[in-house]
Amino acid sequence: MENEARTALNTFWRNLRAVPVDLYRAMFRGGAPVSDRTRSSFVFGNVFLHLHSVRTHLWSLRWSATMGLGIITTAAFLITLVTGVLLMFYYKPYPDVAYQSIKDIHFIVPTGRFIRNIHRWAANVMVVAVILHMARAFYTASYRKPREFNWLIGWGLLVTTLALSFTGYLLPWDQLAYWAITIGANIAQSPREITDAMGITEWMDIGGLQREILLGSDIVGEESLIRFYLLHVMILPIVMAMLMAVHFWRIRKDGGL
Secondary structure: OHHHHHHHHHHHHHHHHHHHHHHHHHHOOOOOOOOHHHHHHHHHHOOOOOOOOOOOOHHHHOHHHHOOHHHHHHHHHHHHHHHHHHHHOOOOOOOOOHHHHHHHHHHOOOOHHHHHHHHHHHHHHHHHHHHHHHHHHHHOOOOOOOOHHHHHHHHHHHHHHHHHHHHHHHOOOOHHHHHHHHHHHHHHHOHHHHHHHHOOOOOOOHHHHHHHHHHOOOOOOHHHHHHHHHHHHHHHHHHHHHHHHHHHHHHHHOOOO
16 A cells, blocks of 8 residues: 555656646647748747748848837737726726726825826827837838738727727816817717708718717717727727737738838
8 A cells, every 4th residue: 555655646746747848848849940941830830929920031120120110009008908907996987986086096096196197108109109100101111012901900900099099088087088079979970961961861860870879879978988988998909909919910921020
């Protein structure tokens, strides 16, 4: 019995010591790459590395080729994501307490003011960086064949970035936010002027439909706040992450850095 227990214990410790090696072999199969071919296969077949291109053009390694604007945009998005999650612990998306919760974050929550400012500054940096990134891609003709699809993805990322900033504008629930969203809703309703001139508003009220979708009601109120909060913290970040994944993957497959 004693020998069997000792054998079982030795087997257990041997298997336990082998766990790191077995895990490494399960993640990185086939051994270390020793040639260009095996290195390419290693990058292409690994889930953590497959977003990187197998080969990269020398010109793409120059800082002047990209100016790091894509990396800056990504870093700003990650900062807003982390700080936004921290702010969600204290923010209350209800009209009666939304503004007060912002004041509590600003003056009562430890480092709350700092976290909120970092969130706002990173969002501003993200908007500026993505616009400059689009301008750089345009002036260097990076949108040309075969990158047309990724150019459209970039436009989707720009629109999503602006939508994130716009939806976050209402959340403090102060006068500035209220009137900014009111103006935005009126802009969304502006197609009604065309349908009024054509006399078809009664059957096709595109402007009214857009305003209804945006606000959830006829006025800026509780429905609008809940709707903007859901868009800001869930729907738009998911869309952004999906578009970014496709964008990065397409850049790598086109030979970019």
